[in-house]
Amino acid sequence: MAEPVVLVINAGSSSLKYQLLEPVSGRSREGGIVEQIGEPSSPVADHDAALRCVFDRFAESGIDLKTCGLAAVGHRVVHGGTRFYRPTVVDDELVARLTELAPLAPLHNPPAMQGIEVARRMLPGVPHVAVFDTAFFHDLPVAAATYAIDQKLAEKWQIRRYGFHGMSHQYVSEQAAAFLGKPLTALNQIVLHLGNGSSASAIAGGRPVDTSMGLTPMEGLVMGTRSGDIDPGIVSYLWRTASMEVGEIESMLNHRSGVLGIAGERDFRRLRKMIESGDTAAQLAYDVFIHRLRKYIGAYLAVLGHTDVVSFTAGIGENAAAVRRDALSGMAGLGIKLDERRNTTAGTGARRISADDSPVTVLVVPTNEELAIARDCLIAIETRAHDG
Numbered sequence: 001m002a003e004p005v006v007l008v009i010n011a012g013s014s015s016l017k018y019q020l021l022e023p024v025s026g027r028s029r030e031g032g033i034v035e036q037i038g039e040p041s042s043p044v045a046d047h048d049a050a051l052r053c054v055f056d057r058f059a060e061s062g063i064d065l066k067t068c069g070l071a072a073v074g075h076r077v078v079h080g081g082t083r084f085y086r087p088t089v090v091d092d093e094l095v096a097r098l099t100e101l102a103p104l105a106p107l108h109n110p111p112a113m114q115g116i117e118v119a120r121r122m123l124p125g126v127p128h129v130a131v132f133d134t135a136f137f138h139d140l141p142v143a144a145a146t147y148a149i150d151q152k153l154a155e156k157w158q159i160r161r162y163g164f165h166g167m168s169h170q171y172v173s174e175q176a177a178a179f180l181g182k183p184l185t186a187l188n189q190i191v192l193h194l195g196n197g198s199s200a201s202a203i204a205g206g207r208p209v210d211t212s213m214g215l216t217p218m219e220g221l222v223m224g225t226r227s228g229d230i231d232p233g234i235v236s237y238l239w240r241t242a243s244m245e246v247g248e249i250e251s252m253l254n255h256r257s258g259v260l261g262i263a264g265e266r267d268f269r270r271l272r273k274m275i276e277s278g279d280t281a282a283q284l285a286y287d288v289f290i291h292r293l294r295k296y297i298g299a300y301l302a303v304l305g306h307t308d309v310v311s312f313t314a315g316i317g318e319n320a321a322a323v324r325r326d327a328l329s330g331m332a333g334l335g336i337k338l339d340e341r342r343n344t345t346a347g348t349g350a351r352r353i354s355a356d357d358s359p360v361t362v363l364v365v366p367t368n369e370e371l372a373i374a375r376d377c378l379i380a381i382e383t384r385a386h387d388g
């Protein structure tokens, strides 16, 4: 029998990433991104047009989505709130429930819901599955998930630390265990997902015990355009003193902060060139990024007591050897010793970059969120078949 294929859709506000893959072998048949959705002068007016564009691209490559043996369409949904964490087959009720969650993730959930709506209309004969970025962290220990604020308010408004990038943290920790030939349950791990959005997690025996993102994906590490941790007093200070509206402050913290806010550039490849040409703001942005990252590594070493593995993943984690070196330098006393030659040798799959005598193994593990979503889709379909 031919292997099932799954179409994975990751719809953001102005872009739609897609990939058609075989979840069992992991082979990707076709994938890409439609950008500038809804921007002035863009030919792609909305998510409807974006998905039509995806269909056209598949047709150009000789793939007819209606006849290619599609087993499911997987949709990445950033926020599942307190209620949704298992990959779930989409029906009208789920759409209604997820739409209610929009206030928890106003930047991320509405475009995903649009993607689901349009894709269900265009591919009505296949199950659509929602896969949640928050799922892996659903049962974070309560001490790690709780904000020290008025608990009545927290309960009423579902304020807790949810964590994001769950697919990546789970996938990378499983890959790291497989690479080392050890059971997941026997390992303590720190996973550093460093991309445009960045997050860290501490994982004990396959279960997350802490993660750096919180109620929203703004908390934690310094990111491309997001501030990560700040004193919450800054928000009220700007509101009161600079007369900024809350929406303006939120937009500033999401889109004009982080590395971009300090250096005027968010892309790490260009940031590196700026640093080499002597740009002091770029150097400062880099230093702040590294400082925060080191703080989280130290914190998670303490949370775990000891770690067996530290893994780097995503665009920066997989490619920027200098970031890996600077994040871990001077940590021999904590059991972490990089091998600089291994660190700077490019490679593709999972690879070890620590020295042979390093008590902690340091790995580069390429993430594959699309594959994780596709595999979750098969689980959701099987679960539904068993339940119903």
Ligand code: ADP
Pocket (backbone or CB within 6 Å): 194, 195, 196, 197, 224, 266, 267, 268, 269, 270, 314, 315, 316, 319, 320
């Ligand atoms: P997203 O969160 O959008 O999925 P990615 O995981 O693709 O982001 O990461 C994007 C980041 O990775 C950018 O800052 C980019 O500059 C950085 N990056 C990609 N390739 C390299 C590279 N070869 N060297 C350094 N940084 C890189």
